Each structure stands twice: as C-alpha cells, then as structure tokens.
Amino acid sequence: MLKGRATAQATATYAGRFADLPGNYRETIGVAVSSIGLGTYLGEADDATDAAYAGAIRAALTGGINLIDTAINYRFQRGERVIGATIAAMAAGGAIRREEIVVATKGGYITFDGSMPPDPRAWFEEHFIRPGIVTAADLVEGSHCLTPRWLEAMIAMSRANLGLETIDIYYLHNPEAQLGAVGRDEFKRRLRAAFELLESKAADREIGVYGAATWNGFRVAPDDRGYLSLLELTRLAEEVGGKDHRFRVIQLPYNLAMAEAFTARNQRLPDGAMGNTLAAADALGVAVCASASLLQGRLTRGLPPLLNDAFDGFDSDAQRALQFVRSTPGINVALAGMSSAAHVADNLATARRPPAPFDRLMRLFKRVG
Numbered sequence: 001m002l003k004g005r006a007t008a009q010a011t012a013t014y015a016g017r018f019a020d021l022p023g024n025y026r027e028t029i030g031v032a033v034s035s036i037g038l039g040t041y042l043g044e045a046d047d048a049t050d051a052a053y054a055g056a057i058r059a060a061l062t063g064g065i066n067l068i069d070t071a072i073n074y075r076f077q078r079g080e081r082v083i084g085a086t087i088a089a090m091a092a093g094g095a096i097r098r099e100e101i102v103v104a105t106k107g108g109y110i111t112f113d114g115s116m117p118p119d120p121r122a123w124f125e126e127h128f129i130r131p132g133i134v135t136a137a138d139l140v141e142g143s144h145c146l147t148p149r150w151l152e153a154m155i156a157m158s159r160a161n162l163g164l165e166t167i168d169i170y171y172l173h174n175p176e177a178q179l180g181a182v183g184r185d186e187f188k189r190r191l192r193a194a195f196e197l198l199e200s201k202a203a204d205r206e207i208g209v210y211g212a213a214t215w216n217g218f219r220v221a222p223d224d225r226g227y228l229s230l231l232e233l234t235r236l237a238e239e240v241g242g243k244d245h246r247f248r249v250i251q252l253p254y255n256l257a258m259a260e261a262f263t264a265r266n267q268r269l270p271d272g273a274m275g276n277t278l279a280a281a282d283a284l285g286v287a288v289c290a291s292a293s294l295l296q297g298r299l300t301r302g303l304p305p306l307l308n309d310a311f312d313g314f315d316s317d318a319q320r321a322l323q324f325v326r327s328t329p330g331i332n333v334a335l336a337g338m339s340s341a342a343h344v345a346d347n348l349a350t351a352r353r354p355p356a357p358f359d360r361l362m363r364l365f366k367r368v369g
C-alpha cells in the first residue's frame with residue numbers, strides 16, 4: 001500500500017507544474033485540487049473498459065487533474081482497482097507522488113467482485129452474511145447499508161483495491177436511500193453510528209475527511225421524504241467529532257440541466273435564513289464536488305446556441321457544459337466521467353481558461369429563466 005495522503009505542500013507543487021492552467025486549482029479540504037475531477041462511474045465491467053480508464057487516469061494525472069472519484073460498487077470494484085494499479089505504476093515510475101493527488105471513494109451499496117456472480121444471492125450470503133458483516137435486516141431495498149460493521153469492511157476493501165493506506169475523501173454513498181425505508185429518527189441514529197465509525201477511521205488515518213455523496217438529498221424540497229439538511233448533518237458530525245469533525249465534503253449532481261444546488265433555496269443556513277446548498281456548504285465549511293457535470297454525456301452535443309454566446313471561445317459543448325459547472329461560485333470541483341484519454345484532453349482545454357465571471361453566469365440564468 002502507498003503510504004500518506006494528499007498534502008498542502010505536495011498538491012501546491014503539483015499545481016505549480018501546470019502554468020498553462022491558470023485558475024485551475026482551488027483550496028479544497030486544505031489541499032490544492034483541480035477544478036475538474038475525473039469520475040469513474042460509467043462503463044462495462046470488462047477488461048477493455050479497465051484499459052480505457054487506465055489510459056484516461058494516466059492522461060488526467062499527467063495533464064493537471066489531481067482528483068479522482070470512484071465508489072466501491074463502480075463496475076463491481078474494477079473502478080477502484082484500475083485507479084489503484086494506475087497510481088501505483090505512475091508513482092513507481094516517478095510520474096507522480098502519492099501526496100500530490102486526491103482520491104475519493106464511497107461506501108453504502110453492496111458490490112460483487114469484478115463481475116456479476118452466477119448466483120448473486122448465494123455469493124452475497126457466503127461473503128457477507130455468513131461472516132457476520134451484515135444481516136439481511138441491515139439492508140435497505142436489498143442493496144444499501146450504512147452500519148459501522150459494513151462500512152468498516154467496505155473501507156478495508158477500498159483501501160486494498162486502491163492500494164492506499166489513506167483514502168483522502170470517504171463518502172457515504174446516497175445516504176438518503178435509507179429514508180425510503182426508515183423514519184427520520186432512525187435515520188439520524190444510523191448516521192450517528194456511521195459518523196462515529198468514520199471519525200475513528202479518520203483518527204486512525206485510514207481516511208482523511210468524509211462526507212455524503214448524494215443524488216436527490218440536497219436537491220429536493222425540505223418536505224420531501226429523501227431530503228437532507230446539510231446543517232443537521234454537520235451538527236451531527238460536530239456532536240460526534242467536536243468542532244474539528246471531519247465531515248468536510250459533499251457531492252451532488254450539478255449541471256446545466258440540474259442546477260438546484262444554485263437555484264433551490266432549500267437549506268437552512270446557520271443564521272436561520274434559507275439559502276441554496278452552495279451557500280449552506282460555504283457557511284458550514286464543507287467543500288462541494290459536482291457530479292454528473294455533463295448529465296452523463298447528454299450535454300456533450302446539441303446545446304442551444306445561447307451557450308455558445310455565454311461561453312465563447314470554447315471548442316465543444318462538453319467544454320461549455322464543464323465551464324458552467326466549474327465557474328459556479330461554491331463548486332470546488334466539477335466531476336466529469338472520463339474513460340477516454342481524448343475526452344480528458346478535450347476537458348483539460350477548459351481548465352486552460354479562467355472560470356467565467358459571475359455576471360456572465362447570471363446572464364445565462366436570466367436568459368434560461
């Protein structure tokens with residue numbers, strides 16, 4: 001396993017190597033992080049996709065992208081394993097130092113081992129139920145679990161897959177999935193137990209910071225069954241871990257078609273007023289990574305011409321869509337899924353430009369609205 005974690009000094013040195021990317025690096029969780037991160041969600045669980053991701057990750061880390069996002073269940077653990085193998089090879093060859101890069105992963109969903117087993121139920125029983133890692137009653141919708149015992153096993157597996165002693169960012173994956181099955185009091189009890197485990201893993205340096213990677217939770221209205229309050233989550237983390245708790249990052253979809261992080265005033269701020277998720281995160285000292293910046297590829301072609309006007313000088317719709325996300329104040333990192341090195345190059349061209357000024361972004365909202 002590679003020792004250490006991303007550090008302020010090493011990430012600053014990394015950023016210093018990319019003079020052609022002005023405005024690309026932002027201080028996030030105390031380190032310099034590129035405004036575009038590489039996501040690894042999509043794709044088949046096969047060797048060809050592994051090889052494609054290896055090439056894309058290599059191109060990204062060589063080209064100035066120093067945040068990689070994954071989850072244990074992405075492509076049945078192949079997502080994490082290809083990241084681990086690529087980082088290990090690049091570090092061994094001197095192309096990067098481990099401390100220069102930020103690796104984020106997630107736990108919550110059950111996963112198989114590299115491929116779908118012939119009898120998934122029997123496989124799960126043998127590997128997780130019989131060893132006592134999880135009981136059927138711990139699972140929500142047969143696929144999601146946040147118990148400390150489960151998360152502890154997932155963190156151990158992720159560290160082994162990634163080959164990293166310390167995972168820089170560890171997310172609870174779509175915690176709001178639990179709200180489909182349990183009430184708010186039980187949800188809070190489960191989250192408290194999960195946070196206790198994550199604080200202890202941070203103290204043991206198995207993870208750096210933790211947070212919640214969500215799909216609906218921060219986008220829906222407060223009366224929605226799956227709603228998450230960031231204020232409540234950080235208060236809970238403070239109850240568990242004190243003022244220096246490590247609940248420091250969230251992830252939610254944000255793109256031209258899903259702009260609720262900016263447009264929905266659905267979060268209670270510390271001063272009692274309502275504001276959007278980005279304002280709440282800023283007030284609470286929580287960094288924001290935008291997922292699905294390209295709406296899973298659908299914003300990479302056929303954008304309306306008004307986007308050309310708003311973001312002139314870009315070569316592709318993907319660049320314009322990414323520029324929107326990385327220019328929104330409060331978004332620290334725009335995650336784009338990339339299994340193609342050519343897409344990495346296309347997206348890196350965006351990072352060569354400074355973020356769009358706020359008034360230009362606001363003009364876009366007015367014209368769309």
Ligand SMILES: NC(=O)c1ccc[n+]([C@@H]2O[C@H](COP(=O)([O-])OP(=O)(O)OC[C@H]3O[C@@H](n4cnc5c(N)ncnc54)[C@H](OP(=O)(O)O)[C@@H]3O)[C@@H](O)[C@H]2O)c1
Nearest residue numbers: 039040041213291292294295296297318336337338339340
């Ligand atoms: N709830 C959660 O926690 C959650 C949910 C969704 C996503 N995420 C995270 O966010 C990351 C990004 O989201 P996503 O991967 O779902 O969707 P996305 O980033 O919106 O889109 C990824 C798709 O866009 C394509 N693409 C990338 N750059 C392109 C370019 N320049 N031109 C044309 N096509 C391009 C990719 O193709 P190639 O693969 O061929 O390069 C891929 O098919 C994920 O990978 C994951 O890490 C988290």
